[in-house]
Amino acid sequence: MKKKLLKYPFYFVVNYIPNHIINKIPFYFIRHLYYKSVLGIKIGTGSSVHMNTFVNRTNIKIGTNSSINRNCYLDGRGGLFIGNNVSISPEVHLITASHDINSESFEYFEKSIKVDDFVWIGTRATILPGVNLKKGCVVASGSVVTKDVSSYDIVAGVPAKVIGKRNEKLNYNCKWFPPFD
Helix, strand or coil: HHHHHHHHHHHHHHHHHHHHHHHHHCCHHHEEEEEEHHCCCEEEECCCEECCCCCECCCCCEEEEEEEECCCCCCCCCCCECCCCEECCCCEEEEEEEEECCCCCCCECCCHHHHHHHHEECCCEEEEECCCCCCEECCCCEECCCCEECCCCCCCCCCCCCECCCCCCCCCCCCCCCCCC
């Protein structure tokens, strides 16, 4: 019983506070301070996690000059690794845990997601457990990515399929800090 009671303060600190209080504060410095110091999330220089982003657990690493826009879902249960100069559009879901639908006991599992440098993920895309998005690839808005995407491929659809190739000479940064976001 005592062990069960000790779980509640933990979940309050790592789930409730960051997702119902901290993510509503319109100042990057305060949000990032909480994410880094309390949750242990690694956020690189020049990177931004915008308002109303839902953070699930703490095994999240974000490189430099990457932008995670409003209302995203960052699931760190299985490990979430975001590279440098990554642009994640609003309402994107990166999900690292699920259940085996064919398991008699509906078995729970976790698999990490890795997003390499210069990846752009469009609005309302969903990235499922175990997916690796290779350097410079693009995921179109509304896509559901169920398997790895090769470097510089452009994918779209449900499930996402290759629809084109991106220029391989990429040299930009996604550092973006709009005021009060």
